[in-house]
Amino acid sequence: MLTMTYQYALNPTSQQIETMTEWLNICRGVWNYALAERKDWYKSRSCRIDAASIKAEYIIAADAPRPNFALQCKALTEAKKTKPWLKSVQSQVLQQVLKQLENAFTSMWEQKCGFPRFKKLGRMRSFLFPQFEKNPILGNRIKLPVIGYVKIRLSRPIPDGFILKQVRIVRKASGWFAMLSLQCDVNVPDSMPHGHSLGIDLGLLSFLATWDSETIARPKFFIDTQRKLKLLQKRASSKIKGSNNWRKAQAKVARLHEHISNTRSYFHFKTAHHLCNQARMIFAEDLNLKAMSRGMLCKHTLDAGFGQFLDILKWVCSKKDVYFAKVDANGTSQTCPNCQTHTGKKELSQRIHECPNCQYITDRDVAAAQVVVQRGLVAVGHTVLMLSEGKVVGLPVKKESPSFNNLRVARIV
Incomplete structure (x- = not known):
């Protein structure tokens, strides 16, 4: 049904x-x-x-x-x-x-x-x-x-x-x-693993990074409108509660909140369709979103809306016959995707992954996405993706992608 x-x-x-x-x-x-x-x-x-x-x-x-x-x-x-x-x-x-x-x-x-x-x-x-x-x-x-x-x-x-x-x-x-x-009254079969695979890593510096070195910048939906929201809330607080002017001021605040929610949903849908057009299998981290929403960067985490994006991505994948699955998120940023060596904990300020064992160098979020796609392929019984076999990959150089309809996209080449 x-x-x-x-x-x-x-x-x-x-x-x-x-x-x-x-x-x-x-x-x-x-x-x-x-x-x-x-x-x-x-x-x-x-x-x-x-x-x-x-x-x-x-x-x-x-x-x-x-x-x-x-x-x-x-x-x-x-x-x-x-x-x-x-x-x-x-x-x-x-x-x-x-x-x-x-x-x-x-x-x-x-x-x-x-x-x-x-x-x-x-x-x-x-x-x-x-x-x-x-x-x-x-x-x-x-x-x-x-x-x-x-x-x-x-x-x-x-x-x-x-x-x-x-x-x-x-x-x-x-x-x-x-x-x-x-x-x-129709039964829609679940999508089976097939075709090109794509692993994504969600973050705050970049909204997401894929294993093939594409990064999408994170729009700050709430942060960019916070100043205007503060002004409208200040005006509403100065009105007599229950008056017509108070109701009009509260309506302006509510409309701004709805605008923020609509722009966030629009970005999530555009990003989900962009990813589904590239691959037939998509793997993402099984994040503890409740713990992330209570951390030091809780406001930015809630502004990004990772939980809503994953739900939308799952829905878009089901419409486009794309296999979607979540993998274990533990240690994705501490594992080298080239030699599977545990590199130890990285500070948030350390944005480059450099393996001391095989000298593999790439963007930190891209390396985590590569580990995600490897774990996803193992889970579905496919051959694990091979990387550069110990060769050093150049440091990322970001450039704007004009083909993504006004969304800021950077690709690592």
Whole structure:
């Protein structure tokens, strides 16, 4: 079963915007109430029965069951009898809010994610219609339950053979969008190892380096706009909170954040397509991104978005029948790709790899990418790539590549 998600811009009327905004506030209230109910139940069991909490007491009957998705859905149905404003929202939309909360707790237990948090005003940005009886798209409009027909900008056609399963309505700084989940009853086989291989090494000085001596400079998406962001945030802080001028200033800050995110995603997609056009096998390091995001260079690491890039690269590889795999990242910068000698730890300021055993000299990131592709070829059972067999390779000379559509690319020759 193949599933894809297409995003389209919406052009709702003022009345529809008011309705969807009200729905988001109601969904936020349901989330906060259900989370508070779960949190109180856990805190009532956090101390011994003969002891008392220093801060507060949470007295709940001992036989009270743990709140879960099924129990809270039943409670929601009963709450609609006393709170008629809950009936204004389509029933399945509120159920999906409770299901999303259940998934958040499951992720906390199984994937070691953080404890779910309460959502303040404006933090609930989307709601989901989980199913449709028939295709809701008619021409340039989409029919949403209760809301009615909403104008949609079909920037690309929906592929033939796909069925619309779900629609998520998202509010962004630039407007309202519809995320369409499309499903087709077809099995797409995984790509098998074949053809030319490519190993990449991700870094902060260069966004990535390949084993064949190509480096791509790292655009500083957040750093370059940090000064403008600081100015907009300073202007917003001087406004009276809740006023119209305050809302306008906050909207400018949100639009700048969205612009940063869009430029980062665009760069990641362009880079992923550039790599997939060069090889049939791509190998990357299996990095500990969580530890990297907490280090000394955390701001620059998060600005580069390595995790998002690897996810995008994997998706583009699946579309273009390119085999993608991750290899062990331990010691890639401390191993000589020519003779496999352990050269010892290198400081960050040391940008040249020079092997004391075979005198192999090259760029540090390129050497790490060569080790990555060697490990990848071994993992798939192919012949290990041979390098210069002990010959000294000249130091890198970088030059701009005009063929990469305004992305700064340097090639080592």
